[in-house]
Amino acid sequence: MTDLLIVRDLKVDFHTQAGVVNAVNGISFRVPEGGTVALVGESGSGKSVTAQAIMGILPRTAEITGGEILFHDPKRTRVVVPPERRRAFTDLANLPPNTREFRSIRGNSISIIFQEPMTSLSPLHTIGDQIREALLLHREISASEARDMTIEMLGMVGFPNPQRAFDAYTFELSGGLRQRAMIAMALVCRPSLLIADEPSTALDVTIQAQILKLIKDLQAELNMAVLIITHDLGVVANIAEEVVVAYNGSVVESGTLDDIFSRASHPYLKALLRAVPHFNMKDGERLVPIREIEHQAGHLLSAKEPWPETDMQPPLLEVRGVTKTFRMRRETGILKVGKSTSIKAVDDVSLKVRRGKCLGLVGESGCGKTTLSKIILSAMTPDAGEVLFDDRGDVVDLTRLDAAAMVPLRRKIQYVFQDPFGSLNPRMTVFEILSEPLVIHNIGDDAYRREMVTELMRLVGLDPRFLNRYPHSFSGGQRQRIGIARALALKPDLLICDEPVSALDVSVQAQILNLLKDLQSELGLTYLFISHNLAVVDYVADDIAVMCGGRIVEVAPREVLFAEPVHPYTKALLSAVPYPDPDRCLDFTALMEGRASDPDAWPHPFDVTAAGAPSLLDFGQGHMVRTHATPQLVENQ
Amino acid sequence: MSNYFVRRLLTMMGTLLVISVLVFVIVQLPPGDFLSNQIAELQSQGEMVPTEKIEFLRKEYGLDKPVHEQYLRWVIGLVQGDMGYSFEHNLPASEVIGDRLFMTILLNFGTILFIYMVAFPIGVYSATHQYSWGDHGLTFLGFLGLATPNFLLALILMYLSHRWFGTDIGRMMAEQYLDQPWSMDKALSVLFHMWVPVFVIGTSGTAGMIRRLRANLLDELQKQYVVTGRAKGLPPGRLLVKYPLRMAINPFVADIGNLLPQVVSGSVIVSFVMGLPTTGPVFLDALLSQDFYLAGSFLMFLAALTVMGMFVSDLLLVALDPRIRMGGRLRK
CATH class of the missing domain: 3.40.50.300 (P-loop containing nucleotide triphosphate hydrolases)
Known part of the structure; x- marks a missing residue:
């Protein structure tokens, strides 16, 4: 597989009042065409800053001080680049962010989705307007053609009624739907690389699982590469092919998914894996924080x-x-x-x-x-x-x-x-x-x-x-x-x-x-x-x-x-939790297509019938389930 | 929507009714009335005032009636478009005000235009170039304008222009056009004279507006949706106008309600200093001499304008901001 994006020894400094802070200190990785790479780290590890540097949307106080970001878009012939400069790769680190050339890449060949679906979209404009804007910027098409393409995209990301969704405002949508709108906006120009910056962190587990599935499905359909930025190793195990672990602005470990989860070598990564609570823990097993707190009761x-x-x-x-x-x-x-x-x-x-x-x-x-x-x-x-x-x-x-x-x-x-x-x-x-x-x-x-x-x-x-x-x-x-x-x-x-x-x-x-x-x-x-x-x-x-x-x-x-677990909602919740273990991937079919949290979608005997809502029935050992039928009935079904 | 419209109109009427009671009470609050003031003044000059005449005037103006009847008479008159009779000017109140109203509106409309035209570009520049030399310099100028009393600026300008150009920049037109019918030359003269009071009154408003626009816009510029716009590949100018500026404008639309009465009441002190024929000085006189109908009716006129202005700005907000427009039918 050829490389789509190569980040080499990237250094980004922030000029703050307290002095210069090296937010990114020599991060290197690559994203192959159509591949999925996860950039993992805690807050302050420089992972989001790296994404911003690639997109050319660094805050004004930040400055790229070294390294290169080489990007080659196989899907597009770039007409804005003069022939003598038409190399295979463009160095985004040296390209001023406000040039026409960079703008033609941003939102077109590379796009990004953010963590906060609540604030990432403007509340004053319809989502259709905001999504179509990307098309009108990068394609020579009429507004009505763009409208049709936008509605098609809204359908692809799973809006039940894309026609109506076009004219919806963000505050009319739930968090999950907003994130879908955001994904539609990022993908409407069919980019070669999608950067997902903590795309599911702010969402509920069942919604998170749906969004991850959506990104995976669309990735295959649109043939694009995904750079996913997250701190959640469970998400990584479910979506990534290659993993890059960042700590304090530099890469401490990178490799395939298998390498990382079964043969972690760097102490930081090992510690990180031990610090996450998971379901396979033995009774009385303690989490091992990276830095344990000493405390005493007086x-x-x-x-x-x-x-x-x-x-x-x-x-x-x-x-x-x-x-x-x-x-x-x-x-x-x-x-x-x-x-x-x-x-x-x-x-x-x-x-x-x-x-x-x-x-x-x-x-x-x-x-x-x-x-x-x-x-x-x-x-x-x-x-x-x-x-x-x-x-x-x-x-x-x-x-x-x-x-x-x-x-x-x-x-x-x-x-x-x-x-x-x-x-x-x-x-x-x-x-x-x-x-x-x-x-x-x-x-x-x-x-x-x-x-x-x-x-x-x-x-x-x-x-x-x-x-x-x-x-x-x-x-x-x-x-x-x-x-x-x-x-x-x-x-x-x-x-x-x-x-x-x-x-x-x-x-x-x-x-x-x-x-x-x-x-x-x-x-x-x-x-x-x-x-x-x-x-x-x-x-x-x-x-x-x-x-x-x-x-x-x-x-x-x-x-x-x-x-x-007996209740379908509990089952859906349990199956939606991503495990930090590549061998236990999410079972997307158990999610009931996102209807698990809707009481009307629960099957009998858990549904609301003519007799009214079910009440809690005792299953023994202090196990109570809200259902119409007795435990035996449920087992017989 | 039409329901909203009708309900708002009804509340507006209720508000105005309450205001009319307050205005009536407050204007009547000082002891005595216009006639007793006049009589006291005449007596202090040693003149005798025949009792029959006083009684006649009292009857004529209805001042002998109980208070609630006086109030009703005034309010009913107002509803019929009759603003009452000015004792002091011996003219219907509407005529006293009407004469000056046009000039006042012209002057203050110019001022508002001046404020918006100067403050908007500067505010936007200051916010987008935060902490640059340009921002610091313009901010300094703005604070200077905010801190300088308007009348002082007026006095200084008048002095300087007299000293250097030998011309009098006071008043709204050259002396020979006073009380003349309107003509091309007179209109030109008004325009020529107008920019000085517009500048004087506008400076403080401009400074305040720059500060508010800068603060609003700075808040908006940090929002995530701006980054989203950049990530989409929007050029900076288009991004600024379509998203953050649009959001930052809301408070100014909400402010229109306060703007309308300002336009009409005029800047009293500057008008005095520069001898401008605006409504401000007349209003002050009327309050001092307890010229009830003139003062009360003028206050009611201002109140009505404020309420109307609020109504207009609310309607504009509804048109501009979908969150307000559709707040009633939120879907989860």
């Missing part, structure tokens, strides 16, 4: 109020039949209030979180898991149902408490947020952030608070000397640790973790997961762990509840759920 935090000695052990938290409906007003008449449509965000949800255990709550975005966590925190009042909390033998219904009665209980339930950047006030020092819960609940004097805060810092493995710093001087993983420390300041019994690791790099993710596991046993904590990542939930949780469309569809102990 006497203030270890000293806990004892639980009364009884034989009865009710669950620490029990949610019973909680329902929450949101009403959306529709404008209809001139003066009369419009008819409202209602959405059941949480529909008759019941859960039990055993004391000292971790319940994993799994579901895709929009399934109601965050609403449920807000109801448990009493940040939202449910329309029906109870939230029972065992306050040291005294079981109270949190939904019945008024604001004043809730205050002492708020100390018992704390929250760890998803976004480590947005959840810390940038104008408060770490000391102020950590001591604020103590101040609010009026606990201890200054000396106690200082000691407590110091202890909290040690607890999450941070140096107490950093207490006077502001959040911006910490990395994402360190900030998340500050967030955990803040949640622990009041010595809570229950910690609700809402996607605590989904914004973090894999190596940092392992650190945080290990820390959470250790803290749980050291401090006797109970977790409600919300995540869309099944492998992560598998690593931390004892019991798992699967949520879809506002309902719990399946609850089971961890081993049971992964060994014998």
